[in-house]
Amino acid sequence: MHKWYLLSLMLFSLSKAYSLSGTQLDNWREDIHYLQEQVKTHHLNAFHSQPESDFDNQVNAILAHLPKLSEAEVESQLMKLMASIKDGHSNYYPMSGPHQHFPFQFLYIDEALRIVGATPKYEALIGSEVVAIDGVTIPQVFEQLQPYLYGVDNRYSAQDRFAFQVTLAKVLFAVGITKSPSSATFTFNVSGKPQSQAVDVVEMSKFASIQTALPKQQEWAKENDIGMPGIQMRYFDATKTAYFDFDTYPTFDEVIDSCTSLIKQLTKRQTQHLIIDLRDNGGGSFYTGLAFSSCLSHLDTVNWQRGVVVLINGGTFSAAMSNAAQYHQILNATLIGSPTGGDPNHYGELLMFTLPRSERRFSVSERYYAFVETPTDALYPAITVTPSWQDILNNTDVVLNKAFDYLSVKPKH
Missing domain, CATH: 2.30.42.10 (PDZ domain)
Known part of the structure; x- marks a missing residue:
C-alpha cells in the first residue's frame, strides 16, 4: 500500500512552477504534524478501517514529497488522508482556503x-x-x-x-x-x-450566486410556515395528509415553542397521514429531529399503523439519516425513496480544528452511533423509488407520488 501511495504522490507532482517556498514548506510540515496529532488524540476510533501504520505511512509520504508538491497538491493529499479514515464526519475542507x-x-x-x-x-x-x-x-x-x-x-x-x-x-x-x-x-x-x-x-x-434552473417540486410547501425554520408544511385536505418539507434543522427551542400551535392545527383538521421529507437534508442536531417527532406523537387522529411516511435519498446524511432511522422506529414510519448517503452505524459529532499556519480547517468525529443491529452501509427504503432525469425535467416527483399511492391503499386484514 505504501509503495502505491508513493507512486500516486509522484504522479500528482505536476509542475515545479507551483512548488512551495521554504517558509511554506516549514508551515505545512507543522500543519501536517498537527493534523496527525489531533486525529490520534481526538477521534474516537480513527483506525477502525485501516491500521495506524497505514495512516502514518501516508503522512510520511506527504512529508517526504512536500518539496515537489504545489499547495493544491498538498491539500488534495490531506483530503485523501482524511478520507482514508472512512468516516464522513472526519474531513479536510479545501474550501477553508483560497479556491x-x-x-x-x-x-x-x-x-x-x-x-x-x-x-x-x-x-x-x-x-x-x-x-x-x-x-x-x-x-x-x-x-x-x-x-x-x-x-x-x-x-x-x-x-x-x-x-x-x-x-x-x-x-x-x-x-x-x-x-x-x-x-x-x-x-x-x-x-x-x-x-x-x-x-x-x-x-x-x-x-455562490448560481441558482438552479430546475423547477422546485416542493415550492408549494412554503404555503404554510409552522414557525420551525427549515421545516415547511402543506396540508392536503382531501386525504387529510400533512406534508413536511424538512430541508434544514431549526433550533430545539423553535420546535418546542411552535409545537402546541402545530398540534392544534393538525388536530382540528383530523389529520390521518404524515409525510416527512428528509431528502437532501445534510443534517444538524438529531435531538431537534427527535423533538419534532415527539411533537407529532401527540396526534391521536393519525393512523399510526401505516399512516406515516419518511422520504429519503442519497443526500439524506448525518442527523437526517439518524432521524429517518428513528422515525421508522418510534413513529412506525415507512421509508420511501433511495438509500441514504449516511451510514446508520457511523462516527459523528465532529470536532472542528484550524491548522496553526495555513489556517485551513479539518474535522474529526468524537462519537459513535449505531441505529441498526445488523451492520450495513446505508439506510435502505422499504419502497425504492429513484427519479430519472426525465422525471425531473417533467417536474414529476415520483417519490412523493409513491408516498401518496402507499397511503391511499387500505391494509388487508
Whole structure:
C-alpha cells in the first residue's frame, strides 16, 4: 500500500512552477504534524478501517514529497488522508482556503453529470450533459476523484458529493484531471451532439450566486410556515395528509415553542397521514429531529399503523439519516425513496480544528452511533423509488407520488 501511495504522490507532482517556498514548506510540515496529532488524540476510533501504520505511512509520504508538491497538491493529499479514515464526519475542507470553481451547478443522476445551473455566460448549456473534462470522461473523473471526496459514508453520499466537489478547480488540477488550475476544456452532449468549449473558473462569490434552473417540486410547501425554520408544511385536505418539507434543522427551542400551535392545527383538521421529507437534508442536531417527532406523537387522529411516511435519498446524511432511522422506529414510519448517503452505524459529532499556519480547517468525529443491529452501509427504503432525469425535467416527483399511492391503499386484514 505504501509503495502505491508513493507512486500516486509522484504522479500528482505536476509542475515545479507551483512548488512551495521554504517558509511554506516549514508551515505545512507543522500543519501536517498537527493534523496527525489531533486525529490520534481526538477521534474516537480513527483506525477502525485501516491500521495506524497505514495512516502514518501516508503522512510520511506527504512529508517526504512536500518539496515537489504545489499547495493544491498538498491539500488534495490531506483530503485523501482524511478520507482514508472512512468516516464522513472526519474531513479536510479545501474550501477553508483560497479556491475557485467551474461556473456550473451539477446534478449527478443516471450516472450522468447534468448542468442544472450556470453563470449567465453558460446558461445556454443548462440541461446538457458533461461527458468529459480536458479529455477525461466523466466515469473516469468520478473514479479518479472518489478517493479525495469529503463528507462520504458510502457510495450514495460519494455520488451526491461528487456533483458539487467536481466544481473545485484546484482539486481537479491537483489530482491530474485538468491541465490548468484556472481553465479546462469541457465536452458537452447538447441535444445529442458533442460540443467542446474552454471554460474559465470563477471566484466563490460568483459561483455562490448560481441558482438552479430546475423547477422546485416542493415550492408549494412554503404555503404554510409552522414557525420551525427549515421545516415547511402543506396540508392536503382531501386525504387529510400533512406534508413536511424538512430541508434544514431549526433550533430545539423553535420546535418546542411552535409545537402546541402545530398540534392544534393538525388536530382540528383530523389529520390521518404524515409525510416527512428528509431528502437532501445534510443534517444538524438529531435531538431537534427527535423533538419534532415527539411533537407529532401527540396526534391521536393519525393512523399510526401505516399512516406515516419518511422520504429519503442519497443526500439524506448525518442527523437526517439518524432521524429517518428513528422515525421508522418510534413513529412506525415507512421509508420511501433511495438509500441514504449516511451510514446508520457511523462516527459523528465532529470536532472542528484550524491548522496553526495555513489556517485551513479539518474535522474529526468524537462519537459513535449505531441505529441498526445488523451492520450495513446505508439506510435502505422499504419502497425504492429513484427519479430519472426525465422525471425531473417533467417536474414529476415520483417519490412523493409513491408516498401518496402507499397511503391511499387500505391494509388487508
